[in-house]
Amino acid sequence: MDTQAQIKEIITSHPVVLFMKGTAQFPQCGFSGNAVNILRASGVEKLHTVNVLEDAAIRQGIKEFANWPTIPQLYINGEFIGGSDIMTEMYQSGELQKLVKA
Template structure:
């Protein structure tokens, strides 16, 4: 009951002096938060606040078709910033290292920093806003947090294709 009441309070604004504040949970306690934070959340669904593409002239259908072909023709694809030998962000580095730690190095990767239309297109393709993105057998697995949790739980190695043995 107390948790439900606390959740309701999180959504309501109260007047404190001449400034408007919303309540937010901090370490289990309710504390005042500036009103602009509550207002920002209320208007976040407005079209003016939707992500804007910096890529002009890229044909969305063409990029979508290219991405679909890429993830279907390769068993494992990692869209990342940089490359596995020299990642350009910590999240991309973490996913590349997780793949290396489970002994999997046979994957295709795309450096989205070189191809801005792919960087924007892959976000729409997967409906996932961040890079890196891992695909296994044409299925979107997730971004850094999901892949790292799967690695920690031992699930990452299970979903990756088994190495092909040469006979």
């Protein structure tokens, strides 16, 4: 399976997917840690994370998949939502909480 197909399978198999540096328990960058905290505060119970530091093909592939240059990247119900800044804005406006409950 090629990397793009693998990424598509991951994001369609789980309602909330965060491609991040490190894990939810041990984020390896501040932006990834912020993203996990925002998702937890938004009421996400089943967060599926993908540690891009463990797989160079996924790390590069996810940037191409969404045409988005940075990590973390959030997907909800197969849709690309954005990175840490967008998640922060959406959380502050209450939009993210609505999305994860839907």
